[in-house]
Amino acid sequence: MAPAPAPNPVTEPFTISCIAGRYLLFDVDIIAHCxxxxxxxxxxxxxxxxxxxxxxxxxxxxxxxxxxxRVLVERGAAYVVDDAAVHQNRFMEMSREERLKFMEDMDRRGEEVTREQHSQAERRKDRALKEKGLRRETMERQSEDSVADGTATDETLQADDSSVASSDLGFIMKGSSFSDPWVQIKAPKIDSSAIESILLEPTPASSPEPTVRSSTSKGVAGQKHFVTPTTSYPPLPTPSQDVALPLPAVPNSYPLFRYLHSKGYFHMPGLRFGCHYNVYPGDPLRYHSHFAATGLGWDHEFDLLDVVGGGRLGTGTKKAYMIGGEDPDVGGRGDDNSHDEESVRAFSIEWAAI
Amino acid sequence: MTSILSQADMKQPIARAPLQTFVAVPTAPSPSGGTHLPHEQSLARQILHNLQHQHYWTGLQVHTHSPLTDEPLPRPLVSGLPPQRLYVHPDEQVELLKKADRERKARAAGEAGGLDVRTEPEREWILPTRLNEKWTLRRLAGVFDALTMVPPATETPAAAAEEGLASPWRTTKRVLLATADTDSTVVYYIVHDGVVKPRQN
Known part of the structure; x- marks a missing residue:
């Protein structure tokens, strides 16, 4: 097995995007780091x-x-940012030069992708022809030699080209007239005024007719990919900490979560086992979970039937059911996690098998 | 309507069942007197009866006062000795299996017999509850705070000796939660005070 690639370093604190009340991470490196x-x-x-x-x-x-x-923010490892507001503010502030520079960058990446795909298609074609015993070079020589059969050979080559080009679009698109005009729309050179109009006006650019390349661009080489950026923090600078939102609001099961997390446990959502958290002693990909945990308020009343049901389900799935919460009389809310040791109490429940 | 009432009036008093008598009347007048309500006392006796006759527990007794503080317990608790060990911690189980494996290898090869894992029973606390009760973490914590790790030994010296032997693996308090339904079904769950990893069943 190949060793895992070295992780890209993540600088803390990193940002957590709060979008529509949900806390999201978009960067793979940050996800791995978490x-x-x-x-x-x-x-x-x-x-x-x-x-x-x-x-x-x-x-x-x-x-x-x-x-x-909340745990990440309390540890000082992250801060929460209202992503919608940040996007609106920052994109409004963005200057024209920055915008054009970014568009050029995206175009360059699109061209790279196109080149790479084109060369791949060529390699595939060569291989396929070789397998059939028809060398590409020999076919080309034939077409040059025979003037009479020239049109027919050209047609076969053309068909070959288009089939390779449309293979990426899937068989549904094959033969449809959709792909050809689409290829021609995009101008190969950036016309800055056209881009301005695209960016500033929602109406499609109609006034500057895109310059169409010569007829050779109709093949694979002329097709360009449009890269949709998946992150918005290369174009925008990373939002600073002074726009950070306050601590995330948490349910009253949070003290139990914080307590178990401070003991090194991993958590997954507990819906599948009718609890708040599935608690794992290590990475969930590697370990079986130990507890189905339900966090409660200290004076929150619960039915014994819930304890019986949770205990029975937990034992049936090789877990223990756990209930726990924070005693408000002990320690109180301190900033350090040492208070958790005394203030949070957890009870593990297992079927007694009698 | 009147006829039904008159029938009810005419009904002869039915003799109480032996269990009913057992549950209702304490055999010895408890020194605490009125610390616990009658229904709490009868519940404890009902659980004791169930353990004794359905699960063959021995050395059962009802506790009304905390062995730690000598304050009255939140409710009467039962303690007793199960016929087999009720709970084996997974780490202890690993140790026991290793020990049994060593013993099997030490035995002569001709002798038959697989792993022989032996565990001595330990005394347990039992918390009697009714299914229709509501509980809170505060009350559950209050019960645990009033308990010792192992119930106080009965008058038999053998039990006291076992208690000393059993202690090294017993690092967290545990209670057997006995929940009785109205049809007198009793279910038993082990509740540990703290984060205790589950057994590998």
Whole structure:
């Protein structure tokens, strides 16, 4: 097995984006850092719009529970930023030069992707032809030699080209007239006035007709990819800490979460086991969970039937059921976590098998 | 309507069942007198009866005062000795299995027999509850705060000796939560005071 690549260093404190009341992480390095250094797993929630996936296929962003965000902020490892407001402010402040520079950068990356894809397609084509025993060079020589058959050979080559080009779009798009005009729309050179008009006006650019390349650009080489940036903090500077939001609001199960987290446990959402948290002694990818934990207020009344049900389900799934909470009379809320040792009490419940 | 009432009036008093008598009347007048309500006392006796006759526990007794502070307990608790060990901590289980494996290897090869894991029973605290009760963490913590690690020994010296042997693995307090429903079904759950990893069943 190849060793894991060295992690990119993450500078603390990093930002947690608060969007519509949810705490999200968009950077893969920060997500890995949270898991490695802070025992915070979160849940990946990213999916394709209109084609939502089951939870094993999800990608970034990572959604943090409010408790997880709170723990990270209380540790001084992160701060929460209202991402919508920051985006509005910063993009309004962005100067024209910065904007153009970024657009150029995106175009350059798009061209790189196109070049890479084109060379891949060429390699694939060569390989396929070689397997059929038809060398590409020989075919080209043939076409040059026979003048009479020239049109037919050209057609086959053209068909070959288009099939390779459209293979990335999937078979549905093959043969449709959609791809060809789409290729031609994008101007190869950046026309700054056109971009300005695109950025500033919502109407599609109609006045400056994009310069169309010569007829050779109709092939694969002329197609350009449009790169959609997945992060907004390369174009924007990382928001500073003075716009940080106050501590995330947390449910009253938070003291138990904080207590178990301070003991080095990992947490996952507890919905599947009818509790607040599934508590793992190590990384959930490696260990079976130890507890199905429910955090309660110190004077919050609970039914014994819940204890019986939780205890029975926990034992059936090789866990213990746990209830716990913070005693407000002991220690009080201190800034350091040492208070947790006395103020939070947890009770582990197992079926007695009698 | 009147006829039903008159029938009820005519009904002969039914003799109480032996269990009913047992649960209702304390065998010896407790020194605490009126510290606990009658229904709490009868609940403790009901659980004691269930353990004694359905699960063959021995050395059962009802505690009304904390062995630590000698204050009255939040409610009467029961203590007793199960026929087999009730709880084996997973770490202790590993040790016991290793020990049993060594003993098996030490035995002659011709002898039959697999792993022989032996555990001595330990005295346990039992907290009697009713299913329709509401509990809070504060009350549960209050019960644990009034208890010792191991229930005080009965008058038999053998039990006291066992208590001394059993202690090294017993690092957190535990209580057997006995919950009785109205149909007299009793379920038992072990409650540990603190974060105790689950057994590997």
């Amino acid at each position: 898991r490695r250094a802070h025992n915070i797993c979160g849940v990946l929630v990213g999916t394709i719009p209109n084609l939502s996936q089951q939870n094993v296929f999800l990608g970034i962003p990572l959604e943090l529970m409010p408790e997880e965000a």
